[in-house]
Amino acid sequence: MNRLAKRMTAVTGTFFGVILAGTVAVADDTGEMNGMPGMTSGRGGHAAAQALVGHGRGVVKNIDPKAGTVTVKHGPIKEFGWSGMTMTFSVKHRSFLTPLKKGDPVAFEVTKDREGHYTITKIRLVH
Ligand SMILES: [Cu+2]
Numbered sequence: 001m002n003r004l005a006k007r008m009t010a011v012t013g014t015f016f017g018v019i020l021a022g023t024v025a026v027a028d029d030t031g032e033m034n035g036m037p038g039m040t041s042g043r044g045g046h047a048a049a050q051a052l053v054g055h056g057r058g059v060v061k062n063i064d065p066k067a068g069t070v071t072v073k074h075g076p077i078k079e080f081g082w083s084g085m086t087m088t089f090s091v092k093h094r095s096f097l098t099p100l101k102k103g104d105p106v107a108f109e110v111t112k113d114r115e116g117h118y119t120i121t122k123i124r125l126v127h
Pocket of ligand 1: 074082084085086087
């Protein structure tokens with residue numbers, strides 16, 4: 001084998017390594033989403049196949065005006081395959097927090113961005 005052929009073999013090997021690594025990463029991602037979808041960092045790869053907007057109902061557990069977040073104990077959000085849980089969301093506009101207080105029942109819309117962050121884009125009191 002001459003020098004050039006050797007080098008090409010090395011390059012090809014590296015290339016396959018990258019492809020394999022990519023495949024494993026995608027498989028990992030899918031597994032995590034089935035397991036604990038709300039808690040993944042959302043590394044992407046399947047963004048096009050996922051719903052980007054979900055709708056839920058829940059109860060306000062905490063409000064943090066400084067951070068611009070609300071903690072909601074919410075029911076299932078079927079668009080994301082989530083079961084009920086308590087989690088803290090950023091809100092699109094801090095003014096969303098003004099009418100809310102602990103214990104309020106709410107309905108909300110949550111949007112997933114390209115980085116996999118979930119933000120409440122609509123929220124209203126329900127009775
Ligand atoms: Cu959640």
